[in-house]
Amino acid sequence: MPAVNPFALCVMNGTITVVGLGPGSDSMMTPQVLDAIRTADAVVGYTGYMKSIAHLIPDSVQTVATGMTGEMQRAEEAFALAAEGRHVVVVSSGDAGIYGMAPLIVELHASGRWPEVAVEVLPGISAFQAAAARLGAPVSHDFCAISLSDLMTPWEVIEKRIEAAASADFVTAVYNPRSRDRYWQIHRFRELFLRHRSPSTPVGIVRNVTRKDESVVLTTLGEFDPDSLDMFTMMLVGNSTTFFSGERMVTPRGYFSREERGLRPVGQSIMSSSFRAIAELMKPDSRPTDERWAVMHTIHTTADFEMQELFHATPGAIQRWHEALTAGGATIITDVTMVQSGLRKAALERYGVTVRCYLHDERVTELAKSAGITRSQAGMRLAAKEHPDALFVVGNAPTALLELASLLHRGGFAPMGVIGAPVGFVNVVESKHRLKAAAGATPIAVIEGRKGGSAIAATIVNAAFSLDEAEAMNPGRDV
Template sequence: MKLSVVGIGPGGRDYILPVAQQVLATADIAIGYSYYFQFVEHLLPPHCECIGKDLTEEEARAVLAVNRCEPGKHVVVISSGDAGIYAMASLVYQYASTRTDKHIDLQTIPGISAFIAAAGKLGAPLGHDFCCISLSDLMTPWPVIEKRIQAAAIGDFVTSLYNPRSKKRFWQLARFRELFLQHRDPATPVAIIRQVTRPDETITITTLGDMNVEAVDMFSLVMIGNSQTYSFKNYLVTPRGYMARKPASGQEIQDESFRQIAAQLKRQDISEADRWAIMRCIHTTADFEYEDLYVSSNNAIDHWHDYLRNGGTIVTDVTMVQAGITKDFIKRYNANVYCYLNDEAVLPLAEKEGLTRSQAGMRIAIEKHPDALFVVGNAPTALFELCDQLQEGKFTPAGIIGAPVGFVNVIESKLKLQALQQVPYVIIRGRKGGSNVAASIVNAAFTVKDK
């Protein structure tokens, strides 16, 4: 006894595979949805018994097919599209696995699924990763379907919808659209393909934002592009990759990194200059918390941009900050960077006044460069010294970057700077910061109007 589950394609005669035609020609009994027989009746032998069932009787068809298997008989179950995709194969095999008393020779004959046929009509919509989702909740709980919709939207899959809408299930497609719009641009291309490959085939190209759910029925397949899909004449094209090629040069990699960072920023209360500085901080740390930790005053980044490009002076608390400032910027704009931590006068001054080396270095720097941009990326004592000298009116710097890192007095030193309003500042709140972050803020000031 032999049982074949045959995919008969989407409906057009030319879309029935030769292997399917060969199997149908040997059928003794053919079972399927009554509507489908019009597509295969010319392929069945004259003696074949045809048994048609209603649309909702899938399980009954599977049971009947297994039960009608007898020695010397070939039972064929016809299924539209591919027999294994939202079709009869799984039901037939499931029931056959419970009938251990029957030694049935099973086989599945593939067919061209509706989404494959639709893709051919549309040109090239499946050039990258794709998925299919059935919106029918007759056999799958709707909460499960919603999880799959969310996953497809977030994963940026080209998505084909089976069973998108019927008279009784009219709300699911609208809900799908609502969920997808949470993650996809309203301009995302959408195709509605009705009766694909059949005489009354129609194709409508629209967008996710403009899609008319009322134009969709059970004879329709809906295909939604990914973020790269675009329309071309009456076609949809999904590129093989997300860029013409992967970033290769250092500049390309940096540009792509900044693009990804920018796409994830959320703050709306900052200037474009501060946004750029935040991006530089995140780029050097891969830590998006810096978006919330960043605080500035008095248009600091824009102010420092003009100051530095006119040959300004930078003073750092440690040599690591000095090393992190891009040398090309220093050379191009005749700027100067100084760090007095290891100056020969530091140790005697520190011993005499009971200071840390960082404090002593800042006192010396203030005397030599009272109008410099002071950058602290390591020592909170250096920042305390700057605040004390500023409060006493002993210098008027171009500004102060307060980004020391650590645990002892780090938070307090930043709060003290924030309480002083005399000069422009940038602060990284909390315990985070460091030499690389402090240098990134300086580099942001150099480049803010070039980005």
Template sequence: MKLSVVGIGPGGQDYILPLAQQVLADADIVIGYSYYFQFIQHLLKPSCVAVGKDLTEEEARAALAVNSCEPGKHVVVISSGDAGIYAMASLVYEYASKRPDKELDLQTVPGISAFIASAGKLGAPLGHDFCCISLSDLMTPWTTIEKRIFAAATGDFVTSLYNPRSKKRFWQLERFKEIFLAHRAPETPVAIIRQVTRPEEQITITTLQEFDTTLVDMFSLVMVGNSQTYQFKDFLVTPRGYLARKPQTGQEIQDESFRQIAEQLHRHDISAADQWAIIRCIHTTADFEYEDLYLSNKDAISRWHEYLTNGGTIVTDVTMVQSGITKEFINRYNVNVYCYLNDPETIPLAEKEGLTRSQAGMRIAIAKHPEALFVVGNAPTALFELCDQFPEFNPAGIIGTPVGFVNVVESKLKLQAMKQVPYVIIKGRKGGSNVAASIVNAAFTVNTLVS
């Protein structure tokens, strides 16, 4: 007792696979939707019995096929496209599994599915990950279908729609479009492929925004591109990635990181220069909270760019800040960077005045470089010293990003109150030497990398 489930392709004679033709030629009984027999009748032997059923009688077809199996008989169930994709194979195998009394010789003969045929007509829309979704809620709850639509939209899959629209099921496709527009660009390419491979074939390429759902019927397949899909002549192309490979060099990786960070920023109350400094801080820490913690005044980043690229002077509270400033920038612009934490004068001064080493080092630096850019990334006492000494010196600015718990917040609030001084502050307890150095590096590069 042989039972075959055969995919007869999307309709065109050239799209019926040779293996399917061989199996059909051997069939004693063929069962299928009546409409499909026009595509395969010429392949059947004269003695073959053709049993046509209505479109909605899938279960009856499966049961009839299993029950019709007898020794020496070859029963074939036909499906359009591929028999295993939204077709008869699963139902036939389910019914066969419930009939252990029948020793069935089962096989599934694959066919060219409508979405594969459509992809061929469109050129190269399936170059990357893709999925198929049926919009028919006759056997699947709409709540489940909607979850799958959302997953496809947010997952950036090229998406093919089966059973997209009928006279009674017209709102589902509109809902699909609504969900996709919430997560995809309006210019995302959309193709409507009607009667693919058949004489009546018609292909319409549009965009998600302009997609007219009334052009779609049950003889149509809808294909929506992903974020990289584009139209080329009458084709759709979804890049595989060879011409847009992942970043590999250090510079490419850094630039891609900056791009991804910029896409996720939300503040609109800051300048492009400040945004660039925020990007550098987030790149260093992988912490997007720095966007909200960042505070500046007096167009500080742009002013410091001019100051530094004209050979300015930088003073840091600790050597870690000094080490984090890119050496290429220092050398290119002949910038001097000083840290007096370990200076021979620092310890005697600290002991004499009852200061911390960071505080003493900053006092020495103020005396030697009163017009420098002062960068505090670690010690709140150093920041307090700068605030206490002002206005006895005239700095190019102050970066205040000490990190920790004791006096950290207070030192930043004191700097924030000094409205006359250009500053950048990371509010709260966060910050650190790496963040302070990132802000300096942002000032060096702002005119070339902010767009």
């Protein structure tokens, strides 16, 4: 059975056509909308919009204009005129279905109070579409629009939608960002978005789009000025892939790889998103930025939030290691090659850092046999003699950490630092206690208890390498 148009069942004595005027310029109106206005018996709209199209309305056409918040009055008047058999045009800016008069007119018509009136809606070019075109191509992937006006929508609901858009990585168009009395909502919007997005996220701000006094600002989520926005402003916030190309804002569809565009790899974007999620889920604490950054790395590596409780470091250790490693020419000693494999190769090459593992050195086998110690202990003993100022990183062998603790306790050994993260059940906990007791002035980082491993030991070093990216949540720079 074919679908039935409910409007066709009415005795159509009059019609209401709801139209979108576009963002401002006459050139942005569709031919359908222009024709509807010129052939109307009456035009109804907000005073400001009526003034802007006065030159398009024939003198013989009746006009009804009301001020801001007069939507219901305008709608009732439109139905009253249409019930008399007139063709009434109700105008909205942009597209009438996006924060415009179309929903109100259609809802009133659904009440059945005016069965003799037919209703149609003609599309218009929305403000966010015009702003997007002016900026380039910022909404070429999944996007959403959010109005910050809480006149008819509770702020609690708006805030949930902001959180959802931010966490889902939608490109987001912001309507009604700020007015004289609603000045704080845009500040809260930015605060919520920064929980999920990098401060470097591209933002495009267009005021009075398509009009003579149009202005365009390209900025970022962390740097835009909320107090510079008003009701004539459209703001577009990019997603994690959006970038600036000259004066254009682009959200790629995926035709080209990120490497082909000279941007960071997709894996890096995933890492950044993961770190922002970790930051949101971590318990509040008083740790300084460098230590918290290292904790986040251990959580990212293990998916274990207990790391926040198990991680212990000398105050300022990560910061000191960052400065020493990025100064160039440093040496890192690992207990096993698995730790070496987990260090970021690009960072090692960039800063000229040498990584040594003595475990398979022929001299280590001889020393272990003659001294009656393990190869891991012998490797650390030999490395301490040849590279006394290195960063020593233990992720597997507790005996290696016991050896380093003994060397520190005896004195005369002052390395860049020691990372103690062996894993297991025999001598593991004891080795970490000994390191903490013997460290003295030597910076250390320890994973308390039996947990640890080569990947965790390596990721603490990677945290030191990337500490300058902590604020931007960009841990994968050196991948």
